[in-house]
Amino acid sequence: FGKMLTSITNVLRACVQKNVSLHLSLFSLQHGRKCDLHKLEEGPATQVVMTRDEGLQYYRVMQTMRRMELKADQLYKQKIIRGFCHLYDGQEACAVGIEASINLTDHLITAYRAHGYTYTRGGTVKEIMAELTGRRGGIAKGKGGSMHMYCKHFYGGNGIVGAQVPLGAGVALACKYQGNNELCVCLYGDGAANQGQIFETYNMAALWKLPVIFICENNRYGMGTSVERAAASTDYYKRGEFIPGLRVDGMDVLCVREAARFAADHCRSGKGPILMELQTYRYHGHSMSDPGVSYRTREEIQEVRSKSDPISMLKDRLLSNNMASVEELKEIDVEVRKEIEDAAQYATTDPEPPLEELCNHIFSNNPPLEVRGTNPWAKLKSVS
């Protein structure tokens, strides 16, 4: 209760300083089944404060991510986006909740379902969409595509399942080494959880007390394989064995935020790694090549949409607690829609990268070199 009072006081103080309207609400998070603990005496806070500003911000960000993914779906069907495209709609609360609990100076890495994280980490919708359409204004200049987007303290966007986990621990090692009190959030899915390299990473992270938060986004299916068919144990939060773990409802942005806050405190206090499982759901199939209904029922998808949609849940909270009006939220929707439309317009009209770019960025900090083209007479130029 004391902690709660302190946070309310802080918020009030901040509000007064910023001259913003004092409107906050106390939320009581459902606990028990929804927050399972492994090798932990206590878990994240279950009585939390969300201010009006926070609520509106979470709403806006989630809605932006949702609309951006749906637009990507559209553009893919029009063949303007090609190759692989793994959409994040349904899982927004994870990215938003996590980012709300860490700083931009912290680090984050994930797998290929990465558009949402690219946004929360600081990428703009414009540069994300232009990357999807392979244009020069893309966040990776069109050279990376859907699975390979990067920005400051965001290490992608990784195509090889599980490979990002040791990378994340390595980032954490660098943080500890440099003594900068930063941590790394390292995400992977239920499918990746069966990768050996993850267990190797758990061992080393625990041994060396690396400041890494391992987060398993369990959306119940690894491509077409349900968790029951892939894992001898589906308690992903326990898989770290000697690493403390917790499992929370990944559809509730406040649950995610509180759990991530708890995890971040754990890391920053020098206790070493911690593992978090977020129970979440993806509406789309694994990728745009997967209809997503051969291994699960439409009824299941519909049920999650109607009962656990992260954006709807937040909206209900805001409305029923008089933290926002219907019109206000509608206005945000309109603004978001416009932002996405503008970004899509940009992404479809921006030119493709120039051919001179083809061979650049092979090496860093290197004198220019000659690159062989498709035949011995094609001598191409590469600069750093």
Next chain:
Amino acid sequence: MATSLRSLLRSGKNAVFLVARRGFQRSAPAGVQVTVRDALNQAMDEELERDERVFLMGEEVAQYDGAYKVSRGLWKKYGDKRIIDTPISEMGFAGIAVGAAMAGLRPICEFMTFNFSMQAIDQVINSAAKTYYMSAGLQPVPIVFRGPNGASAGVAAQHSQCFAAWYAHCPGLKVVSPWNSEDAKGLLKSAIRDDNPVVFLENELMYGVPFEMSEDSQSKDFTIPIGKAKIERQGNHVTLVSHSRFVGHCLDAAAVLAKEGIECEVINLRTIRPMDVESIETSVMKTNHLVTVEGGWPQFGVGAEICARVMEGSAFNFLDAPVTRVTGVDIPMPYAKILEDHSLPQVKDIIFSVKKTLNV
């Protein structure tokens, strides 16, 4: 009898184009159009039926019918024991497959793409390829590693690499790279029946392409020998050697060049290791000019090996010009379409290279 070939890519990723092919080596009296995907499916089906020690394991091969639908219908027919869905654990399940091969079974281990085989490459090389040698003949490893290899369309750097050169570097492995449906079926059957580890490199863009298959090839005992190349087109002026998808590009280039009076002999390697150098040499001794075409990177690649072998052998003195290698550009695969298009050999690159080699 002229055979017309329609290349229709069902994945819908590429444009449809029509190629009329003349002068086929063998005309099929009663042929049927079969896609590469279906040919592979037939091969596995027939071998699963023929030998109960054969089984298939990999990600999404069973209930999903295969990530690229190559194993469609097999789980329904053969069940859980013979068609096994694995978790995403390449190093683990590749090792498990090799172990099963050591103990008397004949596994087909599928990698969803060969890019993911890098996670398991130790098992392929150290556990599969070298064991018969290390055991002085005591322990064979009759396993097939198969899956799509090389570039697809728009899948970017981590999903587009060609592993032909990497695997072909290793003694103890056989490395096969089919082009058309007959290749796919005959070579896969041979690979499964071979008592040695075979790396079977398919191509995702070829899965949906239909080819005419001869009546012979529809027999359940139809196999194509590993280690023997095929002359797809006869010619006198220049030899084009290629494997997998680029065989088609070579034939397209040959058709265009024929109009200008340049007759290309197109060799479909079919097997990378052991390579049929003799067929290449015989052809070079006739044409005096050699151009190799591949999708992989140039350095230490298939073309580089061909150059070395030709130089070391009897055909060297018949060359009127250095061998030309046409390869992928020496960069990671970019995503943007314009860049990707310029990262791989186009038909025009082959035509250009042929003319430069012939000095015309």
